[in-house]
Each structure stands twice: as C-alpha cells, then as structure tokens.
Amino acid sequence: MSEFVAPRAHAEFQYASAEHQRDSALAGMWLFLATEILFFGALFYLWVLLRRWHPLGFHLATADTDLLIGSVNTVIISTAGMVFFWGVQQAKRGQNRPVLLAALASGGLGLVFIGLKLFEWSEDVGKGKWPGQVFQAHGDDIGGQHLFWLLYYAGTALHVVHMTIGVLLVAWIAWRARKGEFKPNFYYPVVAVGLYWSFVDVVWINLYPFIYLLGR
Amino acid sequence: MKALWSDPAVRTTLKTWLVLLALVAGELGAALLGAGIVAPFVGIAMAAIVFAIPMELPSAPNAAKIFALAGLFWLVVMLFGLGTLDPLTRHDQPTHFLSQP
Amino acid sequence: MSAVLERGTSVQSHPSYLTDGTTLRSWLLTTDHKRIALLYAASITLFFFVGGAAAALMRWNLISPTGAIVEHDTYNRLFTIHGVVMVWFFLVPAAPTVLGNFVLPLMIGARDLAFPKLNLASWYMFMSGGVLVSWALFRGGLETGWTFYTPLSTDYARGYVSLAAFGIILSGYSSIATGLNFIVTIHKLRAPGMTWFRMPVFCWSLYSTSVLNVLATPVLTMAMLLLAAERILHVGVFDPNLGGDPLLFQHLFWFYSHPAVYIMVLPGFGIVTEIITAFSRKRVFGYQFVIWASISIAVIGFFVWVHHMFVAGVSVYSGVVFSLLSYIIAVPSAIKVFNWLGTMHNGFIRFDAPMIYAVGFVGLFTIGGVTGLWIASLATDVALHDTYFVVAHFHFIMVGGMVTAFLGGIHFWWPKITGRLYSETWGRLAAALIFFGFILTFFPQFILGFFGMPRRYGTYPAQFQVLNVLSSAGATILAVAYLMPLFYLGWSLFRGERAGPNPWDASGLEWRTASPPPKENFHESPVVTWEAYDYPPPEKQQYSLSELREKTDRRHV
Numbered sequence: 001m002s003e004f005v006a007p008r009a010h011a012e013f014q015y016a017s018a019e020h021q022r023d024s025a026l027a028g029m030w031l032f033l034a035t036e037i038l039f040f041g042a043l044f045y046l047w048v049l050l051r052r053w054h055p056l057g058f059h060l061a062t063a064d065t066d067l068l069i070g071s072v073n074t075v076i077i078s079t080a081g082m083v084f085f086w087g088v089q090q091a092k093r094g095q096n097r098p099v100l101l102a103a104l105a106s107g108g109l110g111l112v113f114i115g116l117k118l119f120e121w122s123e124d125v126g127k128g129k130w131p132g133q134v135f136q137a138h139g140d141d142i143g144g145q146h147l148f149w150l151l152y153y154a155g156t157a158l159h160v161v162h163m164t165i166g167v168l169l170v171a172w173i174a175w176r177a178r179k180g181e182f183k184p185n186f187y188y189p190v191v192a193v194g195l196y197w198s199f200v201d202v203v204w205i206n207l208y209p210f211i212y213l214l215g216r
Numbered sequence: 217m218k219a220l221w222s223d224p225a226v227r228t229t230l231k232t233w234l235v236l237l238a239l240v241a242g243e244l245g246a247a248l249l250g251a252g253i254v255a256p257f258v259g260i261a262m263a264a265i266v267f268a269i270p271m272e273l274p275s276a277p278n279a280a281k282i283f284a285l286a287g288l289f290w291l292v293v294m295l296f297g298l299g300t301l302d303p304l305t306r307h308d309q310p311t312h313f314l315s316q317p
Numbered sequence: 318m319s320a321v322l323e324r325g326t327s328v329q330s331h332p333s334y335l336t337d338g339t340t341l342r343s344w345l346l347t348t349d350h351k352r353i354a355l356l357y358a359a360s361i362t363l364f365f366f367v368g369g370a371a372a373a374l375m376r377w378n379l380i381s382p383t384g385a386i387v388e389h390d391t392y393n394r395l396f397t398i399h400g401v402v403m404v405w406f407f408l409v410p411a412a413p414t415v416l417g418n419f420v421l422p423l424m425i426g427a428r429d430l431a432f433p434k435l436n437l438a439s440w441y442m443f444m445s446g447g448v449l450v451s452w453a454l455f456r457g458g459l460e461t462g463w464t465f466y467t468p469l470s471t472d473y474a475r476g477y478v479s480l481a482a483f484g485i486i487l488s489g490y491s492s493i494a495t496g497l498n499f500i501v502t503i504h505k506l507r508a509p510g511m512t513w514f515r516m517p518v519f520c521w522s523l524y525s526t527s528v529l530n531v532l533a534t535p536v537l538t539m540a541m542l543l544l545a546a547e548r549i550l551h552v553g554v555f556d557p558n559l560g561g562d563p564l565l566f567q568h569l570f571w572f573y574s575h576p577a578v579y580i581m582v583l584p585g586f587g588i589v590t591e592i593i594t595a596f597s598r599k600r601v602f603g604y605q606f607v608i609w610a611s612i613s614i615a616v617i618g619f620f621v622w623v624h625h626m627f628v629a630g631v632s633v634y635s636g637v638v639f640s641l642l643s644y645i646i647a648v649p650s651a652i653k654v655f656n657w658l659g660t661m662h663n664g665f666i667r668f669d670a671p672m673i674y675a676v677g678f679v680g681l682f683t684i685g686g687v688t689g690l691w692i693a694s695l696a697t698d699v700a701l702h703d704t705y706f707v708v709a710h711f712h713f714i715m716v717g718g719m720v721t722a723f724l725g726g727i728h729f730w731w732p733k734i735t736g737r738l739y740s741e742t743w744g745r746l747a748a749a750l751i752f753f754g755f756i757l758t759f760f761p762q763f764i765l766g767f768f769g770m771p772r773r774y775g776t777y778p779a780q781f782q783v784l785n786v787l788s789s790a791g792a793t794i795l796a797v798a799y800l801m802p803l804f805y806l807g808w809s810l811f812r813g814e815r816a817g818p819n820p821w822d823a824s825g826l827e828w829r830t831a832s833p834p835p836k837e838n839f840h841e842s843p844v845v846t847w848e849a850y851d852y853p854p855p856e857k858q859q860y861s862l863s864e865l866r867e868k869t870d871r872r873h874v
Binding site for chain 3: 014015034036040045054133144154
Binding site: 023026027029030031033034035037038041042045048049052067071074075078079081082083084085086088089090191194195198199201202205206208209210212213214215216 | 225226228229232233236237240243244246247248252253255256258259260262263266267269270271272276277279280281283284286287288290291295296299300303304
C-alpha cells in the first residue's frame with residue numbers, strides 16, 4: 001500500500017514535490033492491484049479447469065445458489081463503487097463535504113453487501129453446503145458439486161476480507177474528509193482508496209457470473 | 217436537480233452506473249434464458265468499464281498503465297494461456313468419487 | 318570520476334545513519350532503508366544457519382549407506398526444513414532485502430525508498446512468517462519436502478503443514494511489499510540525470526527480481542491457502558478422490574517457484590557485475606546486452622515452470638513446449654557469462670575477496686546452468702528427475718552461485734555499510750575455502766545422480782558410499798568456511814580500520830558519499846552527468862597496475 005502521509009501540499013523527504021509523491025502513490029497502488037489480479041486470477045484458473053472437468057456437478061450446484069441475493073449484491077457493490085467515484089471527483093475540487101457523504105454512503109452500501117453475504121452464507125450452510133463431512137447435495141456428480149461449493153466459499157470469503165478492508169479504508173477517507181483535509185492540490189488518498197474499492201468491485205463482477213449465472 | 221445534472225461529474229457517474237446496471241440485467245436475463253455462457257464475458261466487459269472510468273486508467277501515470285497491463289497480460293497469457301496448455305491436452309481417466317457406490 | 322583512493326587511515330567517526338538514534342525503539346521502528354537492511358541481515362543470517370544446521374545433519378547421516386544418525390521420518394523432516402528455510406527465509410529475501418535495501422537508493426541517488434513505512438512493515442511480515450515456520454520446526458517440523466506436493470501434504474503428512482504454509486504466505490507478502498517498493502522507487506526516485514540506461518546493472522537486476530516477486534508470489538499465496546484449506550477441512554480441489562487434480566497444485570506451485578529461482582539468482586548477476594567492473598576497473602562489456610538479458614530472464618522465467626513436472630503426468634505436448642522454452646532461457650544467462658568475461662578481458666584485475674567470490678560465481682554458475690540443459694531435455698529428464706543430479710544442479714546455481722555472490726556483495730559493500738575494512742587475508746582465505754569446499758561437496762552429487770541415486774533418501778546402495786563420504790567431507794569444509802566470515806567481519810566492526818568513502822576506487826553513486834552514509838544518504842542531491850561504469854580506458858588510467866595494487870592491497874592488515 002502507498003504512503004498515506006503528507007497533509008497539505010508538503011511531501012515526504014524522499015520526494016521532490018507533492019505531485020511526485022502523488023504519482024508514486026498511485027503507481028504503487030496500481031502495482032499492488034496487479035498482484036491482486038494474479039492472486040484472484042489463480043482462483044479463476046482453477047475454477048475454469050474444474051468446471052470443464054465437472055460440468056454436471058457445477059451446473060447442478062449453481063441451481064442451489066441464491067440468485068436474488070447474488071444479483072442484489074452485484075447491484076449494491078456497483079453502486080457503491082460509482083458513488084465513491086463521484087466522491088473522488090469532488091475531492092479533486094477540494095470539496096470535503098461531498099467526499100464525506102460519498103464515503104459514508106459507499107461504505108454503508110459496503111456494509112449492506114457484507115451483511116447480505118453473511119446471511120447468504122448462513123443460508124448455504126443451512127442447505128448443507130459447507131464442504132467436508134457435512135456436505136449434502138442432490139442429483140448426480142456430488143463430487144463436482146462439492147468442488148463448486150469449495151471454490152464458492154474460497155472466492156467469496158477472500159472477497160469479503162478484501163471488502164472489509166475496503167470499508168475500513170473508505171471510513172478512513174470519511175474521517176479525513178470530515179477534518180477537511182482534502183484540497184484541490186492534495187486529494188490523492190481518495191483516488192488511491194477509490195482504486196482499491198473499484199478493484200474489489202471488479203473481483204465481484206467476475207465472481208458473480210461464475211457463481212450464479214454459468215450453467216443456470 | 218438541473219444544477220446537479222449540469223455537473224459533468226454527476227453525468228459521468230450516472231451514465232456509467234446505468235450502463236453497468238444494464239449489463240448486469242443483460243447477463244442475468246441471458247442466464248435465465250439458458251444463455252449463461254455469455255455471463256463471464258459480460259463480466260470482462262464490465263471490468264473493462266470500471267478500469268476505464270472510475271479507475272481512470274487511461275489518464276493514470278505511465279508507470280501505473282504499465283503495471284496494470286502487466287497484471288492483465290500475466291493473467292491472460294500466462295495463467296490462462298500457457299497454464300491451460302497441459303490441463304487441456306491431458307487425457308485423464310475419470311476418477312471414482314468416494315461418495316458414490 | 319572520483320580518483321579518491323582513501324583507505325580512511327585518519328578518518329574519525331562521523332555522524333551517520335548508525336549513530337542517528339541508539340535506542341532499541343529507534344531500530345525497531347526505523348523507516349531508514351539502511352537500518353531495515355541491517356534488521357534483515359540479522360534475520361537472514363540466523364535463518365541461514367538454521368537451514369545450514371539441517372543440511373549438516375543430512376550430510377552427516379549420509380556418511381553411512383544405512384543412515385548414520387537419523388531414521389527416515391526424521392530425515393524427511395530435515396530436508397523439508399532445509400528447503401523451506403533456505404528458499405523462503407534466506408535465498409529469496411537475502412540479496413534484495415539486505416543489499417538491495419541498503420544500496421539501491423544510494424545507487425540511484427535517492428534519499429530513501431518510495432514507501433519507507435511499507436519497508437518496515439515488510440520486515441515485520443517476514444519475521445512473523447519466520448516465527449510461524451520456526452514454531453512448526455520446534456514442534457517437530459514437517460515431512461513433505463519444500464514442494465508440498467499433494468496428496469501427501471494434504472492427506473497423509475503428519476507434520477505441521479498448515480502452520481508452515483501460513484508462515485510461507487506471510488513471507489510471501491513481505492516479498493511482494495519489497496518488490497513493489499523497489500519497482501516504484503526505480504521508476505520514480507532516480508536522481509536528476511540518472512536515466513534508465515545510466516543505472517548500474519545491480520539496479521536492473523533488482524528491478525527484474527521485483528517484477529518476479531510481485532507477479533509470481535500471489536499465485537503461491539493462493540496455492541498455499543487452498544492447500545491449508547484442503548488439509549484443515551479435509552476436502553479440496555487437489556484431491557483425486559473428490560475429482561480434484563493434484564497436478565493443479567503443482568501448476569500453481571511451480572508457476573511461482575520457477576520464477577522464484579530467478580528471484581533468488583538474478584540479484585546475484587547484478588552483484589557480480591558490480592564487483593567485476595570494480596575489480597577490473599572497466600566498464601561492463603555490453604551494458605545493453607546485460608540488462609536486456611536480465612529482463613529476458615525475468616520474463617521467460619515465467620514460461621518454463623512445467624519443466625519441474627515432466628514426469629508427473631503432464632501431456633507430452635505441453636512437455637515439448639516447455640522443454641523448448643527452457644532451452645531458450647539458457648541463452649540470456651549464457652550471454653551474461655560472456656559479458657562478465659569480456660569485462661575482465663584486458664582489465665586491471667585485482668583479486669580482493671569480493672573478486673574471488675565473483676569469479677567463483679561465474680565458474681560455478683556456468684556449470685550449474687549448463688547441467689540444467691540435461692534436465693530440460695525430456696528424454697534425459699526421465700532418468701535424471703528426482704536424482705542427485707538435480708540436487709547438484711540447483712546447488713551449483715544457488716549455493717555456488719547465489720550464496721557466493723551474496724557473500725561477495727557483503728564484502729564489497731561492507732566498508733560502505735559499516736565504515737570499516739575487514740581483514741583482506743582472512744577474506745581471501747574464506748573465499749577460497751568456500752570455493753573448494755563447495756566443489757568437493759556438490760560435484761560428486763552430479764555423478765551420484767547420473768548413476769541413479771535418488772534425492773530425498775536417507776539411505777542408499779553401498780556402491781555410492783565413497784562419493785557420499787566425499788560430499789560430506791566437503792560439507793564439513795563448507796561449514797567451517799561459512800562460519801569464518803562471522804568472525805573476521807564481526808571483528809572488523811570493533812577493530813577494523815576505518816574506511817573512506819571509496820576504498821575500492823569504484824564507480825557508482827554509493828561510493829560518492831561517506832562510509833557509513835548519513836541518514837539522508839547524500840548531503841546534497843547528486844546530479845548525474847556521466848554514464849554507468851565511467852572508468853577510464855586502460856591507456857588513460859591514473860595509476861599503473863602496480864601502483865593501484867599497492868594503494869588497495871591490504872594484506873598486511
């Protein structure tokens with residue numbers, strides 16, 4: 001993660017200027033996101049291959065997922081991302097109050113997402129979908145269904161962890177906006193957090209088809 | 217309201233949001249109609265939109281663009297390209313699952 | 318080009334990064350890249366001796382065909398902990414976090430890395446990982462080999478697999494953080510005039526290493542997480558009983574671990590280039606070739622991982638493709654060897670300790686690299702896979718190569734880091750002893766492997782005993798030789814002659830500031846107007862070779 005210091009337009013001692021620090025911070029955040037692409041990418045790699053080898057099991061398992069919650073969550077997270085984006089644009093104008101509102105709204109939506117996800121997990125466990133000895137399913141290719149649900153929990157759990165970190169970062173931005181820290185020449189923490197937040201959105205946008213839509 | 221709409225930031229945000237929602241509706245509809253196979257590709261399209269607009273990749277510092285492209289290149293060419301070369305050209309026998317008789 | 322040849326005879330100690338704050342807190346909460354380098358140095362030295370102790374016990378056991386001191390299960394745990402510790406807690410971090418952390422900002426004229434707090438955090442992540450792995454070790458270790466193949470590691474192993482896996486994940490985050498820091502630093506914090514193609518080769522090596530760290534390690538994280546999930550929950554994607562595939566684990570594991578071997582050795586290429594140019598007093602031969610070779614090795618290094626799986630059940634089709642790619646990657650490495658030799662040719666060569674290490678590296682790495690071709694070839698790999706031939710191959714590169722290069726770098730930059738000169742006599746003696754001990758230890762292993770002795774076995778057929786005893790004898794010499802630097806380097810901290818800014822008369826920005834440097838590295842930010850390695854051509858050297866030797870020869874010390 002990047003160096004979130006330097007209030008006002010002052011820069012850390014190793015940087016020549018505030019612009020220099022800002023560009024470095026944003027470059028660093030994108031590089032970190034590249035590592036996240038590889039991290040989640042490995043999971044998608046497994047998903048694609050195992051799906052190919054167990055088409056029936058994955059098809060049957062998809063039918064047991066909660067399409068309503070999944071779709072509602074997709075709408076929520078996309079909205080949260082766009083609300084924060086609006087906040088980023090206000091930050092560039094040095095408007096702290098809109099940033100605060102955007103961060104609170106976006107973070108709030110994020111919390112709703114997490115809440116719905118937790119509820120959905122309890123539903124899934126109730127249906128007997130927790131992997132291991134307790135796993136229950138109907139129809140053929142129980143093994144394939146079992147693999148689907150393992151990938152489901154791995155993907156959604158890792159995503160929720162990232163989402164939680166995102167909510168905390170967004171809350172931090174809200175706090176700083178409340179203190180009026182952002183100026184037209186100092187707003188890059190909002191951009192950096194926005195990058196992370198949008199990326200968590202991208203991960204979900206790609207999980208959604210694999211979990212709820214393929215093979216329905 | 218009019219003042220709100222005249223703000224380019226609001227317009228961009230709203231338009232992008234509506235496009236994303238339309239794509240979600242589209243892929244959902246396709247899946248319900250049995251064409252779920254398009255869904256991952258819609259996901260890729262949505263991801264591209266998010267990279268381009270809220271994440272502002274086209275106007276990011278050059279180093280950032282290089283890093284993003286490297287991540288995507290490695291994902292696609294490496295993991296999904298070379299990485300699937302072996303699994304897709306192997307001819308395994310199906311295994312028996314413990315849970316089946 | 319500075320012609321200062323200070324041996325620092327009368328330099329009093331001056332304020333430096335070492336004296337800036339003397340409390341424990343000022344060290345444990347430092348954000349100064351130079352202090353963090355020393356924190357890492359302490360850690361990786363400790364881990365080196367832990368991994369080395371395991372190796373010593375293994376070689377002792379192999380004196381007898383029936384296993385001299387340990388049972389099979391213990392032997393399995395020894396080679397596992399040796400591999401895990403040496404790979405993730407010594408070879409991967411050492412050169413970047415110790416030498417890279419210290420020297421990189423100095424070399425490019427920066428005042429610190431791009432993200433100093435992230436740098437400190439990376440050390441704590443590293444130590445947390447080390448604590449977990451040490452905890453696993455003290456509770457009895459694990460017996461899976463450092464490669465953690467499933468289903469042994471997920472279903473059958475009785476050791477502390479998950480604990481070790483989490484420790485490795487944490488050390489992986491440390492590598493990612495360091496790599497990220499270096500990449501952004503090199504992009505953004507070069508001093509005015511320090512263009513990309515004026516950077517010393519070590520910087521390019523660190524950049525290439527960091528690209529590998531950043532893009533490969535996340536895949537390992539996912540592999541280890543799923544491994545732990547499979548072991549803890551008793552279900553998984555790598556279990557054939559469930560329709561999973563053990564080869565998927567190997568794909569994810571080696572997708573990281575092959576680039577990892579380049580993470581381990583690429584910094585060594587850079588270090589050796591710095592040493593050879595300094596002690597030949599010549600600019601590097603073929604600068605552009607060297608740096609593009611480094612980049613190529615980093616990129617192509619991502620394309621070869623299946624060569625670890627040729628006999629695991631991958632399709633022959635993919636075997637052919639990856640075998641070809643593995644041959645291709647030998648080319649840039651070979652190019653570099655020619656570059657080093659070309660640099661030395663017609664140079665003013667001095668065989669100070671760092672140079673002995675560097676030249677040793679060139680020879681041993683070449684042998685190790687060439688033997689890689691035997692195992693990259695599909696047909697011969699069928700016979701050589703999982704034998705001591707492979708063990709010898711990678712030890713020639715990692716130990717004969719990288720450890721040697723690391724020690725060379727430690728000696729080369731020791732005056733800069735500590736402000737002291739070590740005893741040149743002891744330095745050369747240790748370097749020579751390491752070289753000979755190494756060859757005695759590992760060359761017999763090529764022969765053993767060729768004749769079929771398998772790796773990871775604590776016992777063997779009696780006809781292999783002579784070679785094994787030779788190897789163990791060499792290991793004893795190596796052990797002594799590796800301990801020697803601890804003594805004379807440690808001694809130099811208290812009694813060594815004080816060093817001036819540039820005791821080797823080397824080029825490079827790091828030699829234009831005091832030894833040891835002030836906290837902010839440079840009193841004035843340098844402005845670079847010269848090319849890298851701006852040594853004068855032989856006919857314009859300021860000193861004759863004998864004068865040069867006289868000025869820098871410290872055998873009497």
